[in-house]
Amino acid sequence: MIKVTLNGEVKEFSDNITIKTIIEKYCRNSENIVAELNRDIIKRDKWQDKELADGDVLELISFMGGG
Amino acid sequence: MIKDTPLIFDGKELNNRLFLGTGKFKSKKDVAACIESSGTQVVTVALRRIDLNRYEDNILEYVPKEINLMVNTSGARNAVEALRIARIAKDAGYGNWIKVEVINDSKYLLPDNQETIKATELLVKEGFIVFPYISPDLYVARALVKAGAAAVMPLGSFIGSNRGLRAGDFIRALIAEIELPVIVDAGIGVPSHAAQAMEMGASAVLVNTAIATADSAASLAKAFSLAVEAGRMAYLAKPPAKLDHASASSPLTGFLFKDEK
Numbered sequence: 594m595i596k597v598t599l600n601g602e603v604k605e606f607s608d609n610i611t612i613k614t615i616i617e618k619y620c621r622n623s624e625n626i627v628a629e630l631n632r633d634i635i636k637r638d639k640w641q642d643k644e645l646a647d648g649d650v651l652e653l654i655s656f657m658g659g660g
Numbered sequence: 661m662i663k664d665t666p667l668i669f670d671g672k673e674l675n676n677r678l679f680l681g682t683g684k685f686k687s688k689k690d691v692a693a694c695i696e697s698s699g700t701q702v703v704t705v706a707l708r709r710i711d712l713n714r715y716e717d718n719i720l721e722y723v724p725k726e727i728n729l730m731v732n733t734s735g736a737r738n739a740v741e742a743l744r745i746a747r748i749a750k751d752a753g754y755g756n757w758i759k760v761e762v763i764n765d766s767k768y769l770l771p772d773n774q775e776t777i778k779a780t781e782l783l784v785k786e787g788f789i790v791f792p793y794i795s796p797d798l799y800v801a802r803a804l805v806k807a808g809a810a811a812v813m814p815l816g817s818f819i820g821s822n823r824g825l826r827a828g829d830f831i832r833a834l835i836a837e838i839e840l841p842v843i844v845d846a847g848i849g850v851p852s853h854a855a856q857a858m859e860m861g862a863s864a865v866l867v868n869t870a871i872a873t874a875d876s877a878a879s880l881a882k883a884f885s886l887a888v889e890a891g892r893m894a895y896l897a898k899p900p901a902k903l904d905h906a907s908a909s910s911p912l913t914g915f916l917f918k919d920e921k
Contacts, residue, residue, distance in 0.1 A: 600709040621715035627707075627752045632744075634751045652709060654748055656719050658691065659706025659732050660681030660819070660846075660868035 595647040613640040627654045662896045667863055669810050670789045672728055676701045678888040681868025682719055692722040694871055694881035704730045704759055707745055732759040739778035746783055758783055760792040769819045773800040777807060784808035793845055796830035801838045815846035820869040822849025825856055835861040851887030858891025
């Protein structure tokens, strides 16, 4: 198992989990999601290959109402 | 009748000069209803972490594709954070139009003008179309012109306060002195405030709280749209100056008292 800080919460995931798998778990629709891993934006076409490591910080960001 | 010309940003022609903010709405369906009733062509949205505990509707599902999205950098406390948010927005495929909103103060929510100038400089260099939200200050506005902003967005009064054009005199100075479009943002509480801003020569008005928190958001959005149009038309018509004495609107001589002296 690895520990990843996901949107500010420390969570445990299985080894070799990919960004794509995490997004599928937490997002109803991945269309407007942006993934930022350790402050670097990970392009959508890389989600499938990008495996997370222990201690990674992942932010999943989307659009919300705002002025 | 004077024919208005569209407001143009980034080659996009805007004929409706009401910009709509999408925060604070009771339901995202109301956002769609307001877009429709007002005919707005520009909508602001924000970026946030998704909620891990529940699936959320995405605001963009309620915004038709032809609407121009302006992503605000709310949550940013300095220029670097604003840049980070803008880059994320761009990566999501939407964020070329950025409303720079840098706020450090939690009581008055006043924008940090200095960090806003820095953020504008950085964002313009990266090819963003930048709309900085500022406290109306002439020197700051001039610096933003120099930095390559697309417009300046001075606050009318405190965000969400519905107090109208408390900063009206300073906004008027920006309109007179700055070559860029001036878009009045924040504090616009009722349609007459919006009309006033447009009569002063503002190029557009951004409204969020007043519409979003009204009993009937869609009706108020329509009312704002009409007020913006009325104010714009009045500005173009160049109404006469205020006088401090009377000026008769009916002839006072030549009828009842004809020939009497």
